[in-house]
Each structure stands twice: as structure tokens, then as C-alpha cells.
Amino acid sequence: MTQTINVGIVGFGWMGQVHAKALTRVRQHYPDLGATPRLVGVADPATDGRLDYARDVFGVGWTTPDWTELVVRDDIDLVCVAGPNFTHRDVAVAAAGAGKHIWVEKPAGRNLAETQQIADAISAAGVASAVGFNYRNAPAVELARDLVAAGRIGDVRHVRVQLLGDYCAHPEGALTWRFVRDLAGSGVVGDLASHGLDLAQYVVGPIGALLAETSTFIPERPAAVGTSSHFARGGDGPLLRVENEDYVMTLLRFRNGGRGVLEASRASVGEQNSYAFEVHGSTGSLAWDFRRMGELRECLDQDYQGASWTVHRIGPGDGEAAAFQPDTAIPLSFDDLKVIEAKRLLTSIVTGKPEGATIADMVTAAQLADAVLRSDAEKRWITL
Numbered sequence: 001m002t003q004t005i006n007v008g009i010v011g012f013g014w015m016g017q018v019h020a021k022a023l024t025r026v027r028q029h030y031p032d033l034g035a036t037p038r039l040v041g042v043a044d045p046a047t048d049g050r051l052d053y054a055r056d057v058f059g060v061g062w063t064t065p066d067w068t069e070l071v072v073r074d075d076i077d078l079v080c081v082a083g084p085n086f087t088h089r090d091v092a093v094a095a096a097g098a099g100k101h102i103w104v105e106k107p108a109g110r111n112l113a114e115t116q117q118i119a120d121a122i123s124a125a126g127v128a129s130a131v132g133f134n135y136r137n138a139p140a141v142e143l144a145r146d147l148v149a150a151g152r153i154g155d156v157r158h159v160r161v162q163l164l165g166d167y168c169a170h171p172e173g174a175l176t177w178r179f180v181r182d183l184a185g186s187g188v189v190g191d192l193a194s195h196g197l198d199l200a201q202y203v204v205g206p207i208g209a210l211l212a213e214t215s216t217f218i219p220e221r222p223a224a225v226g227t228s229s230h231f232a233r234g235g236d237g238p239l240l241r242v243e244n245e246d247y248v249m250t251l252l253r254f255r256n257g258g259r260g261v262l263e264a265s266r267a268s269v270g271e272q273n274s275y276a277f278e279v280h281g282s283t284g285s286l287a288w289d290f291r292r293m294g295e296l297r298e299c300l301d302q303d304y305q306g307a308s309w310t311v312h313r314i315g316p317g318d319g320e321a322a323a324f325q326p327d328t329a330i331p332l333s334f335d336d337l338k339v340i341e342a343k344r345l346l347t348s349i350v351t352g353k354p355e356g357a358t359i360a361d362m363v364t365a366a367q368l369a370d371a372v373l374r375s376d377a378e379k380r381w382i383t384l
């Protein structure tokens, strides 16, 4: 017996399409899942043919430029909230209020208050939720978490987390919604550091205090022309002010006594999706890099000095890898992480028990992001 879950997607850009692909594929990887998603509708005001793509390629029956029509439709059970950040709160609160389950992209709200409003609406409606903390779903990350929890590296001493990108490194990169505080909220703190803060807590444990400083390397950018993606160049018009940060450095104190550093940048020349962490313990260490998805580097079970690293190649026994490939050293992709996210959300809907990262985890990350911004503004440690 499988339950049909009718899905509406708000925002059919990069993430909206990744959600659509994940939902299309999820039962191919998890045939015994008790739910079958069906793409019903897409809401997006773009006029560049992406709604035709949704209809012609994904078989979506109904499209609209207006998300307010989508969230109240009786034939939709689950709403993917995948538009720009300034749409998330209104879409998610309205959809949850109409009794829909919610899959919302990070950073959910533009700030802590909005993220909390989304969480409150989800809680009041009693619906299921998933959030876009996809890197948690990597089998190597889950293995690292298990090894830390099992005490295999001893006591956690220090942690290094980095999220470096170059998608805003070009000084002529268009001033899209991402650089405007009213539209995006924070800059790299919400966009990338939120992933790192979540990963650090997922693998190591709760963060108790932090000290942060931000910087905006490129203070002005040319205005966007039309619907500009992440990576578009601006026009010839006047330069406009960038209202949020390109870079953040953060010192972390974990509640288990560990110390950490987290660095995130959207404007690092030579770095693309360079998302990685190292966890150093009293008897061993672990390291993961998103760009080497099929590997966890381990330094375990040796003497204190002169110990060497080995590469654990991810195989069917690790995390959810068996749902994707039957052999070792065939890495999962970014889109596969979203299939796992979809599977966990659909399982939550069917069982009524939360599985995977939920809106509660996003509220925790938003509390940390808010503390990062307050620490930067007030030039002091913030205790959580």
C-alpha cells in the first residue's frame, strides 16, 4: 500500500527543479517507501519557458505565476518552498495554514523571527517538514557523526569547518536579490554558514557560544538585468550598494568542550563548493570534503604521534548509499542527497514521526546565524 502525496512547487529555479527531480526519482531508489509523490503544480512568475519545462518534461499538470493560488489548492498535500528567500515565510506560513506538509529551502526565513514564524505555523498545523540541510545526508557525514558518537576519536578537541565559494567573486556579478537585506536577509551567513553551523552540530554536538566577524569585500555591484541567476553578470547602469556580507569568520565553543573555527565566503577566487570539515579528537581525527563525496578521511586506532590518515571509501554499508549503488567507491551526487531528503520527508508524512532535518533544526541554525550577526555587530562572544 502506498499513499499518493500530491506536490506543489513554489519557485522552479535551481532548487525547485532539484526537488522535482528528487521526488520523481525517490521511489526508484526506495521502492518500498509507503508514499508515491505526484507533481501536480508549479508556481513561478518567470516567463523564460521554465513553466513549459515543468509541464512538458516533468508532467506537471497545472502552472501559475501566483503562489497564493497554489498553496490553497485541495489537490496539493505537500508544498516545496524553493523561491528566493523573501518568499519563504509567506509561502510556508500560508501553505502550512492550509494544512500542507512543507519542504523549505535554507535559510527558511530571512532572519530568526521569520524562521520561527514558519516553525510555529508548521507546529500549529501538525504537518511534517523537511529543510534543505542536504549535506547531512551524505553517507560519509553520517559515518563521521556515528564515529564521533561512538567515541572513536576520543574527546572532541577542535573542529574546522569551511564553506568557500566563488559565485560572488566577480566584481561585475549582478546585484540580485541575494545582496539586498530586505530580500535575502543576511549574505553568506544565511546562505553558506547556515549549512556549516548545522553540519558542525550534527557531527559534533551543540554549540554553546561563538564569536564572529563579517566582511563585505565587494561593496558595490551593477544592477541585475531581468531574472538573474546566482551567476549572472550585471548591466552597464550605476553601481548599487551590497547590503550583506561576503565573508564570515567564527570561533565556536561546543558544549562537549570542543573548540572550533568556521569560515564561509561567497567571494573566494579559486574555490567552488569547497565545503569541508575536520574533527580532531584526543585519540583520532576525521575529515570530509563535499567535493570528494565518496570518501571519509580517517585517522583512527593508532599512537598519538606519527599517526597517518586512511581513506574510507563509501560503500553500500554506509548511510543510505545502498539505495543508489551496489558497490564501493561510486560516489553519490548532490541530487542524490536531495533524493534522501525527499525519502525522509515522505517517511515522516506516512509515519507521523519526524525523520531527517526538520524545521526545528532550521530554527536552531537560525539562532546560531542570528548569534553570529549579533556577535559581529556587538564585537563580543555570544552565549547560546
Ligand SMILES: NC(=O)c1ccc[n+]([C@@H]2O[C@H](COP(=O)([O-])OP(=O)(O)OC[C@H]3O[C@@H](n4cnc5c(N)ncnc54)[C@H](O)[C@@H]3O)[C@@H](O)[C@H]2O)c1
Binding pocket: 010, 011, 012, 013, 014, 015, 016, 043, 044, 045, 046, 050, 065, 067, 082, 083, 084, 085, 087, 105, 106, 107, 132, 133, 134, 191, 227, 228, 229, 230
Ligand atoms: N540546499 C542547498 O544546498 C541550496 C542550494 C542553492 C539554493 N538554495 C536555496 O534555494 C532557494 C532558491 O535558490 P535557487 O538557487 O534555486 O534560486 P533560483 O534563482 O535558481 O530560483 C528561484 C526561482 O524562484 C522564482 N521566483 C521568484 N519570485 C517568485 C515568487 N514570488 N513566487 C514563486 N517563484 C518565484 C524565480 O523565477 C526562480 O525560478 C534559496 O532560498 C536558496 O538559499 C539551497
